[in-house]
Amino acid sequence: AQTVTQSQPEMSVQEAETVTLSCTYDTSESNYYLFWYKQPPSRQMILVIRQEAYKQQNATENRFSVNFQKAAKSFSLKISDSQLGDTAMYFCAFMSPYNTDKLIFGTGTRLQVFP
Amino acid sequence: GAGVSQTPSNKVTEKGKYVELRCDPISGHTALYWYRQSLGQGPEFLIYFQGTGAADDSGLPNDRFFAVRPEGSVSTLKIQRTERGDSAVYLCASSLGQGAVDTEAFFGQGTRLTVV
Structure with missing residues (x-):
């Protein structure tokens, strides 16, 4: 199990x-997808960035890489030029395309950005 | 709708009662997922619908939990004989049908269930 x-x-x-x-993960599969989600106090999970395992190039999205x-x-996950609005819980997630696309999440990291 | 809508936002119920949690996905999204997030933990998968059918219900913890999606749109998560251990945030997500592989899974704001 992953x-x-x-x-x-x-x-x-x-x-x-x-x-x-x-974030570290364990899987025996060679093809899979990895994600970082942000969860602010509103509880809504927001996709930050996605990586496909078969792509060697690291994904980037503006300040996130x-x-x-x-x-x-x-x-x-590297967050550059941190902003106060980045304060949130961050979850790493794994998804196998062979397993109904359900997401397997880590336990999260609480990030606090100070002025 | 503009996003995934979950109602109610908060629900307090007594131990042993029956509850229903509703999820209204983004219009046109055929895939729908339920997750449960206990305090201090990441979300855990419960069930996945593709259209009207439950394609994967392997995450449901026991037979007190049941979910339906009769018309392929709105879904209801039903919990019978609630226990204090059922207290958690229940998250719903929807996507266009390819899952998170080709499209993004959009999450609702969840329902916080408290069993007293």
């Missing part, structure tokens, strides 16, 4: 600085 591990329960960063959130290390099964 598992997702986020070992940082809480992180903090000063506004305009850069922070990296860690990932470091995808397939052999190490590592998928970290």
Whole structure:
């Protein structure tokens, strides 16, 4: 069974600085998808960035980028120029295209951005 | 609608009671998912609908939990004989039908269920 591990329960960063959130996963499959979701206090999960395992190039979305290390099964999220609005829970998630597209989430990292 | 709508936003019920949680997906989305998020945890998969049928209900914890989607749009998650351990946020997500592979799964704001 696939598992997702986020070992940082809480992180903090000063506004305009850069922070990296860690995520590792376990799977025996070679083709899969990885995601980072943001969950603000409103509870709504918002997709931040997506990575397809067969693509070697790391995904980027504006201030958000990932470091995808397939052999190490590592998928970290880097947030550059952190903003107060980035304060939220961040969840790493795994999805297998062979398993009804359900998402398997980690336990989350609470990120606090300080002014 | 503009987004995934879940009602009620909050629900408090007594132990042993029956509850229904509603999810109204984005219009045209054929795939619908229910997840349960306990305090301090990530969401856990409960059930997946493709159209009207439950394509995967492997995440339902026991037979007190049941979900329907009779017309392929609105879905209702039903919990019988609620227990205090059922207290959690129940999240619904919908997508165009390819799952998160080719399209984004959009989440609602969830229903916070508290069993007292």
